[in-house]
Amino acid sequence: MYRFVDTIVTILDRELKGRGLPGLPEIGRGWIEQPPEPELGDYAFPCFRLAKALRKPPAVIAQELAAALQGALAAEPLLTAIESAGPYVNFRVSVEELARHTLPAILDGSSFEQSGRVRREKVMVEYSQPNTHKAFHVGHMRNVALGDALVRMMEYVGHEVIAANYIGDVGAHIAKCLWYYRNHRTEAPPAANRGEWLGEMYTAATRLLEAAPPAERKTYEAEVSRVLAQLEAREGEVYRLWEETRAWSLEAFHEIYRWLGARFDHWFYESGMELGRQIVEDGLRRGILVRSQGAAGMDLEPYGLGFFLLLKADGNTLYSTKDLALAHLKFERYGIERSIYVVGTEQNLHFQQVFKTLELLGYAQAARCQHLSYGLVMLPEGKMSSRAGNVILFSALRDRMNAYILSHYLEPHRGDWSDAEIAETCRRIAVAAIRYGMIKQDPAKNIVFNLEDWLVSEGDTGTYLCYAYTRICSVQRLVPREPDPRADFTLLTHENEKRLVRELYDFNRSVHQAAEQLRPNLVANALFRLAKEFSRTYTTSSVKNAENDAVGDARLALFAATRAVLERGLHLIGIVPPERM
Numbered sequence: 001m002y003r004f005v006d007t008i009v010t011i012l013d014r015e016l017k018g019r020g021l022p023g024l025p026e027i028g029r030g031w032i033e034q035p036p037e038p039e040l041g042d043y044a045f046p047c048f049r050l051a052k053a054l055r056k057p058p059a060v061i062a063q064e065l066a067a068a069l070q071g072a073l074a075a076e077p078l079l080t081a082i083e084s085a086g087p088y089v090n091f092r093v094s095v096e097e098l099a100r101h102t103l104p105a106i107l108d109g110s111s112f113e114q115s116g117r118v119r120r121e122k123v124m125v126e127y128s129q130p131n132t133h134k135a136f137h138v139g140h141m142r143n144v145a146l147g148d149a150l151v152r153m154m155e156y157v158g159h160e161v162i163a164a165n166y167i168g169d170v171g172a173h174i175a176k177c178l179w180y181y182r183n184h185r186t187e188a189p190p191a192a193n194r195g196e197w198l199g200e201m202y203t204a205a206t207r208l209l210e211a212a213p214p215a216e217r218k219t220y221e222a223e224v225s226r227v228l229a230q231l232e233a234r235e236g237e238v239y240r241l242w243e244e245t246r247a248w249s250l251e252a253f254h255e256i257y258r259w260l261g262a263r264f265d266h267w268f269y270e271s272g273m274e275l276g277r278q279i280v281e282d283g284l285r286r287g288i289l290v291r292s293q294g295a296a297g298m299d300l301e302p303y304g305l306g307f308f309l310l311l312k313a314d315g316n317t318l319y320s321t322k323d324l325a326l327a328h329l330k331f332e333r334y335g336i337e338r339s340i341y342v343v344g345t346e347q348n349l350h351f352q353q354v355f356k357t358l359e360l361l362g363y364a365q366a367a368r369c370q371h372l373s374y375g376l377v378m379l380p381e382g383k384m385s386s387r388a389g390n391v392i393l394f395s396a397l398r399d400r401m402n403a404y405i406l407s408h409y410l411e412p413h414r415g416d417w418s419d420a421e422i423a424e425t426c427r428r429i430a431v432a433a434i435r436y437g438m439i440k441q442d443p444a445k446n447i448v449f450n451l452e453d454w455l456v457s458e459g460d461t462g463t464y465l466c467y468a469y470t471r472i473c474s475v476q477r478l479v480p481r482e483p484d485p486r487a488d489f490t491l492l493t494h495e496n497e498k499r500l501v502r503e504l505y506d507f508n509r510s511v512h513q514a515a516e517q518l519r520p521n522l523v524a525n526a527l528f529r530l531a532k533e534f535s536r537t538y539t540t541s542s543v544k545n546a547e548n549d550a551v552g553d554a555r556l557a558l559f560a561a562t563r564a565v566l567e568r569g570l571h572l573i574g575i576v577p578p579e580r581m
Contacts, residue, residue, distance in 0.1 A: 150340065150518060152572045377448075507568075
């Protein structure tokens with residue numbers, strides 16, 4: 001993974017240390033960059049940080065270094081050229097060495113082995129966290145896509161990962177939903193999609209409360225409060241209705257996760273976080289938490305984080321109280337070393353407060369808590385809101401995606417393929433489109449969901465990646481022989497072939513960076529680059545019509561390795577590509 005980078009670092013370090021100048025910084029892997037354009041080279045060394053010690057402009061340093069390193073080329077077969085370009089020293093690597101080092105390891109699977117790559121940690125990734133009695137919509141997909149991809153990537157690099165879900169199954173929104181269900185609904189629960197129907201009940205309750213005249217609204221709010229009190233008492237008719245309707249929501253969530261192929265090892269429920277009150281009371285006894293106007297919390301003003309409310313003046317717990325309980329369970333019951341929360345940017349301050357409070361309460365693991373913050377999923381017309389009811393529900397999303405895929409891609413195959421293959425291929429393309437679209441941008445940025453744009457087979461889409469994969473499969477079907485890891489890779493002479501090999505070589509580095517930085521988009525972006533380079537090479541480097549068998553064998557090995565990396569990379573973002581489409 002770092003063979004070529006380490007070679008460059010070694011020859012740079014040898015040259016600079018040989019000058020015996022004081023104040024030179026230590027050269028490391030982090031100094032080596034990849035040029036923005038492949039025409040500039042394969043790797044680049046920026047000379048800016050040497051300017052102070054050498055007392056020269058970076059461009060002059062680059063020229064002198066490039067000239068001084070020419071002697072290293074004769075002794076180093078991995079490199080073919082060292083050149084200066086402004087303030088950079090650019091390095092070109094041998095395509096033969098690159099292919100020999102990369103392709104056989106991919107073909108025999110050793111490139112994907114994960115043992116010994118990182119210091120192994122026990123990590124819990126908590127993601128999805130939907131609320132029962134609310135509908136699961138397209139906006140929720142981003143959390144699932146990011147969290148599940150992070151689980152897969154962290155496992156790939158060598159960690160022991162526990163995938164966890166935290167279900168919001170208590171709270172005022174449920175009281176509103178059940179209040180409307182009991183007092184104002186005009187229809188019986190449907191036989192299907194009852195989880196989404198409960199979301200409609202919640203939206204209807206919200207609208208009714210907001211539209212009611214003040215006196216009537218006061219009556220309604222009192223009724224909702226009584227429902228909430230009965231829920232908290234955990235007995236009686238309302239509690240039994242909660243149990244029944246909660247099961248409808250959980251059933252819907254499980255169906256969605258099965259469709260997406262998302263995995264969870266442990267399920268936490270907000271209704272099971274009673275320990276939070278005990279943690280707060282213990283913090284008060286120890287003098288770490290304080291009282292303020294009858295309420296209790298952590299004074300985080302000295303840290304610029306305000307007052308973190310943990311217990312209301314009436315003694316009721318809050319979402320924050322339950323987050324402390326959840327963290328305690330994670331640390332004590334599951335023995336995790338690192339805890340990652342995949343939650344939207346609107347909770348940034350909340351998690352800063354949670355982590356600081358855990359630290360002040362004495363949890364050593366607080367330093368290993370991380371918040372993977374992500375932006376909103378918007379519609380072209382603006383922000384979505386379950387409260388307002390302007391969302392694309394999961395069932396509608398799936399139906400619309402299926403209809404588009406069938407009409408644009410699979411209709412010609414109805415007479416040749418079985419109904420089962422049509423249905424499964426449709427599902428795989430739909431999942432690829434939604435997962436890739438939710439992951440490909442930096443998590444911190446908002447994204448706009450447009451179904452047609454995400455499903456086109458050209459451009460930066462999951463559908464395009466599936467299409468590239470099926471083209472490789474078609475090549476291997478047309479040339480029905482096994483790829484040879486001992487092929488003569490010196491015959492890969494076209495520039496497109498070299499660029500494709502380079503993308504294959506960089507794959508593992510992209511996965512490590514994504515796992516380390518909690519940015520699954522880095523893998524998605526690497527896969528798009530790989531697919532583009534394959535598409536270019538596909539047009540210039542025929543396997544079936546190669547100049548001779550030796551060239552065909554080298555190209556077949558290259559394409560087979562591309563298929564293996566593309567398949568493995570797609571798996572890391574939760575996509576199983578179809579064999580044909």
